Amino acid sequence: EDKVVQSPLSLVVHEGDTVTLNCSYEVTNFRSLLWYKQEKKAPTFLFMLTSSGIEKKSGRLSSILDKKELFSILNITATQTGDSAVYLCAGYRDTDKLIFGTGTRLQVFP
Amino acid sequence: DVKVTQSSRYLVKRTGEKVFLECVQDMDHENMFWYRQDPGLGLRLIYFSYDVKMKEKGDIPEGYSVSREKKERFSLILESASTNQTSMYLCASARAGRSSPLHFGNGTRLTVT
Numbered sequence: 001e002d003k004v005v006q007s008p009l010s011l012v013v014h015e016g017d018t019v020t021l022n023c024s025y026e027v028t029n030f031r032s033l034l035w036y037k038q039e040k041k042a043p044t045f046l047f048m049l050t051s052s053g054i055e056k057k058s059g060r061l062s063s064i065l066d067k068k069e070l071f072s073i074l075n076i077t078a079t080q081t082g083d084s085a086v087y088l089c090a091g092y093r094d095t096d097k098l099i100f101g102t103g104t105r106l107q108v109f110p
Numbered sequence: 111d112v113k114v115t116q117s118s119r120y121l122v123k124r125t126g127e128k129v130f131l132e133c134v135q136d137m138d139h140e141n142m143f144w145y146r147q148d149p150g151l152g153l154r155l156i157y158f159s160y161d162v163k164m165k166e167k168g169d170i171p172e173g174y175s176v177s178r179e180k181k182e183r184f185s186l187i188l189e190s191a192s193t194n195q196t197s198m199y200l201c202a203s204a205r206a207g208r209s210s211p212l213h214f215g216n217g218t219r220l221t222v223t
Contacts, residue, residue, distance in 0.1 A: 032209040034212075042200070042214035042215055042216045043153075043200075043214050044214075045211040045212075048211055088153070090153075092209040096158070096204075096206065096207070097158070098143075100152045100154075102151065102152035
């Protein structure tokens with residue numbers, strides 16, 4: 001059975017800290033891994049990773065995929081209160097079906 | 111920017127009622143999806159559609175049906191609502207065939223009493 005597992009389930013940090021969120025996957029016919037950020041409403045797309053070892057960056061966020069060990073990490077440096085959200089990881093099975101993890105809830109306090 | 115619009119933000123229905131959740135996207139995406147999101151369980155796929163009048167069961171289709179009569183619109187139907195269908199329902203759309211990112215609507219929080 002396909003599964004995506006995220007850890008930790010929740011994380012509480014202070015502004016300025018650096019955090020690492022983990023995602024491991026077992027997905028049949030794996031194509032790519034996606035990260036989303038969910039605040040109150042719709043999940044918003046952060047990154048899509050297809051190749052191993054190539055880091056993707058967007059401001060203070062970065063992510064990398066290891067297809068041999070079947071995991072990905074999402075790093076957030078110099079965290080801000082606006083980073084507080086649930087971060088979702090998902091693996092694409094074939095090209096059209098996303099399997100989601102349960103998410104990591106990040107709380108950043110001033 | 112892609113816009114995915116769900117018709118209701120909050121809904122309260124009684125057990126046994128027939129419930130329609132509507133979703134419209136404006137980017138001519140081929141693929142559309144319905145997920146439900148529950149604490150501790152994450153997002154689970156109910157149904158998806160690759161094209162007009164086509165549908166595929168996801169991981170938890172029991173108690174649900176869908177309709178896609180037009181490319182931009184994908185409806186989720188609860189034939190006879192039950193309390194265990196109380197949940198957040200998220201609609202999403204994506205381009206076909208290239209592991210494209212899903213674009214989500216803001217969700218409908220359904221409560222069945």
